[in-house]
Amino acid sequence: xxxxxxxxxxxxxxxxxxxxxxxxxxxxxxxxxxxxxxxxxxxxxxxxxxxxxxxxxxxxxxxxxxxxxxxxxxxxxxxxxxxxxxxxxxxxx
Numbered sequence: 001x002x003x004x005x006x007x008x009x010x011x012x013x014x015x016x017x018x019x020x021x022x023x024x025x026x027x028x029x030x031x032x033x034x035x036x037x038x039x040x041x042x043x044x045x046x047x048x049x050x051x052x053x054x055x056x057x058x059x060x061x062x063x064x065x066x067x068x069x070x071x072x073x074x075x076x077x078x079x080x081x082x083x084x085x086x087x088x089x090x091x092x093x
Contacts, residue, residue, distance in 0.1 A: 001065070004065075005041065006031055016059075019044075023053050
């Protein structure tokens with residue numbers, strides 16, 4: 001899903017497209033991290049430390065997609081892992 005968000009932003013958001021051209025190596029790294037957890041896409045819009053590389057602007061659709069991706073990640077990845085962990089806790093080793 002993170003790849004789809006990045007592609008959509010690249011096509012429909014000129015500010016994101018310019019940022020992607022200027023920071024292609026960092027964007028590649030974040031893309032790889034976001035494949036495991038879509039919330040990693042929030043890092044590049046965090047403006048942490050006033051760094052230029054962390055000042056990308058997502059469209060409202062992009063922000064909404066990241067938020068829903070986080071919810072889906074929680075529902076289909078994190079909660080099942082918790083259930084498996086709790087159910088296997090009482091099994092003797």
